[in-house]
Amino acid sequence: MDKVRFGIIGVGNMGSGHLGYFNEGKVKNGVVTAVADISEKKREAVKKSLPENCVCYDSGEELIDRADVDAVIIAVPHYQHPPLAIRALKKGLNVICEKPAGVYTKQVKEMNAVAEKSKGLFTMMYNQRTNPLYIRMHEMIAKGEIGDIRRVNWIITNWFRTQFYYDSGSWRATWSGEGGGVLLNQCPHQLDLLQWICGMMPVKVRAFCHFGKWHNIETEDDVTAYMEFPNGATGAFITTTADAPGTNRLEILGSRGKIVCEKDRLTVNRLQCDLQEFLMSEPSGFTEPAYTTEIIPQGDDNPQHVGILNNFANAVLGLEPLYVDGCEGLKCVELMDSMLLSAWKGETVSLPVDDDEYYSYLKKHIDSSKKKEGEDLLIDNSMSFGGTK
Secondary structure: OOOEEEEEEOOOHHHHHHHHHHHOOOOOOEEEEEEEOOOHHHHHHHHOOOOOOOEEEOOHHHHHHHOOOOEEEEOOOHHHHHHHHHHHHHOOOEEEEOOOOOOOHHHHHHHHHHHHHOOOOEEEOOHHHHOHHHHHHHHHHHOOOOOOEEEEEEEEOOOOOOHHHHHOOOOOOOOOOOOOOHHHHOOHHHHHHHHHHHOOOOOEEEEEEEEOOOOOOOOEEEEEEEEEOOOOOEEEEEEEOOOOOOOEEEEEEEOOEEEEEEOOEEEEEEEOOOHHHHHHHOOOOOOOOOEEEEEEEOOOOOOHHHHHHHHHHHHHOOOOOOOOOHHHHHHHHHHHHHHHHHHHHOOOEEOOOOHHHHHHHHHHHHHOOOOOOOOOOOOOOOOOOOOOO
16 A cells, blocks of 8 residues: 555544644554544534545444555543454554543553554554653653662643633543543543653552542542652652643653753763762762753754654554554553552552452442533634643
8 A cells, every 4th residue: 555544533622633644644654534423513624624525423333344444543432442443443443543542451551452462553643652742751751861760750730721711622631421531531641651751650659539529520630649650759740720821841760860841951970979879879968969960952853743654654564663552552551550459558559450349330430420511612723732632
C-alpha cells in the first residue's frame, strides 16, 4: 500500500482533532477513509470536514466490520476502548487507542492478550512521550546520569476545569460513563510518563482522592498520592482540576543529582560525588556536596499527536519501528486504579492491584451513578493542552 487508510471512531473533541491533522496534510503516509460516531449530531457536524469519498458510519462496530480501512483510531469514552480495540485487532486491523487504555485492569488485560496474538499493530496515543524534555529525562535516568532514584515528586495541577466543562458531556466525570475523574481523563499521560521516565513502577500507593470536592461531579477532582518504589525510593503525585494558577513540576532526585522539569525546560544539577557517601563521610554538619547546573530548553521538535500518527503510519508500512507498544497502557491503568482503590479502602495498597477486587469497588459506584441530562457538546480543546487533554 502507498498510504495507510485510517478510520476514526469517535469524532467528538479528540477525534475531530485527529481528523484535522490528516486534512492539514500533517500525516504524510496516512489518509482518512472512514469515520464513525453513535451521535448523529457529531456526524453531521464533521461531514463538512470529511475528505472526498470518506464514508461515515453510525457506530465503531459498523466501521470495523464494513469499512475499507487498514487502521482505526479509537477516540470514544473510556469504557469502550478495550471492546472496540479487541474487535478491530481480531479482524487484523492496526489500532491506535486514545488514553487511557481502559478503566479497569481486567478489561485492559483482555485487550492486551488479543493484541499479542493479532496481526495488527497496536499503540497508545501517548503523545507526551514525543516531548524532547521527557525523552531526555528518560535517557538520562536509564544511563544512570543522576545515579539511583531516591525521590520522585510531580505536582500537576494546571488542569483547571469549570463546571461548564463537566456539564458539556453526559459521560464526563461519572462512574458509569467515564469511570473516574482527573486521574482517568487528565492524568493518564503523566502517570504513564512517571513510570516510563523512572524505568520502574511503584510497588505501594497510599492515596487520598476527594470526590466532587470542588465541582458538582461524582468522581475525583483532587488527589494526593504517596508512592514507594522497589529500590526504596519514595514519591508524591498531586493533581486537581480546581487550582488556578496551576503548576506542572516534575522533580526527580537521584544519588548523583537532580532533574527538574518545569515551564518548558529542564534544570539538571549534577553532584560531583555520591550523595549517600558524602552525607556519611563529610566532617562538617551543614556542608552540601558541590554540583554543576545545566539548563536545557524545550526547543521546537515536539510533534505530540502528529508524531504518534506519523510513526504509526510508517510502522504499518514497515518504514520504522513502532514507538509505543500499546500493551504498555496497562501500567497507567494500574496506577490510576491503585490510587482510587487506596482511597476507597482507606489504606495502602500494593501493586499490581487485585483485578477482581478493584472491579467490585468500581461496580458499586457504577450502580449508584446518576445519569446526566442533556446532549454532549463539542467544545474547543485548544486551551486544554497545558497538561495535555
